[in-house]
Amino acid sequence: MSDLVAVAYSSVACRSFSEAELFELSQQAAARNLLLEVTGYLHFKAGTFFQYLEGQSGSVADLMESIRRDPRHKVVNEVDLGLLTERAFPSWSMRYLPQHQLVELSLDVVAEHIITNTDTRIYGVARSRERILSIIRKISQFRTRIDSLR
Ligand SMILES: Cc1cc2nc3c(=O)[nH]c(=O)nc-3n(C[C@H](O)[C@H](O)[C@H](O)COP(=O)(O)O)c2cc1C
Structure with a gap:
């Protein structure tokens, strides 16, 4: 069995996305991720995507290859x-995670801070990693409350 790993990235959308399109994209992603046993979340703000992915290292690496090739966006920072x-x-x-749900829970x-932290030039790789993981732990604590939102 391979290792459990996580990757985060930010990317710039190459076109506009409606809330319905973002939801559909995440539904399609979820269907494939279920087979790959990859989990995580997707956020979109002002033309920038942030995605956090976790799973067995081979699955996450394969998935990141597909995601990097996707012409709908350009991955700029990957950690x-x-x-x-x-x-x-x-x-x-x-x-x-739609923006309105994040606002509702003051997240x-x-x-947004996590997106800034994917730029490893600001704090260096080790600090970026630490800061991203600390925010991930915080968002993770809100899982049940997020699930109860509409
Ligand atoms: C921002 C963004 C996030 C995505 N996240 C996932 C994901 O988590 N899982 C997934 O299977 N596809 C995801 N996709 C779609 C993939 O990039 C790709 O289109 C899909 O996996 C099919 O891969 P293939 O072209 O290698 O067959 C995402 C696309 C975008 C633009």
Whole structure:
């Protein structure tokens, strides 16, 4: 069995996306991720995607290759978050987190902060990783409350 790892990236959308399209994208992603046993979440703000992915290293690497090739966006910053001891989002095959839900739980600021932290030139790789993982742990604690939102 391979290692449990996590990756986070930010990307720039190559066109506009409606909320319905973002939801559909995440539904399609979730269907494939279920087979790959990859979990995580997707956020979109002002033309920028942020995605957090966790799973067995081979599955995450294969998926990242597909995602990098996708012409709908351009991956700009990718951070290898290293080995995990457990998943942060075990029940989320790919949860799209709309901005209004983040605002409702006062998670919008940290969710945007995490995007800034994917730029490893700002703090260096080790600090970026640490900061991203710390925000991921925080968002993970809100899982049940997020699931109860509409
Ligand atoms: C922002 C973004 C996030 C995506 N996330 C996933 C994902 O988590 N899982 C997935 O299977 N596809 C995801 N996709 C779609 C993939 O990029 C790709 O289209 C799909 O996996 C099919 O891969 P293939 O072209 O290699 O067959 C995402 C696409 C975008 C634009």
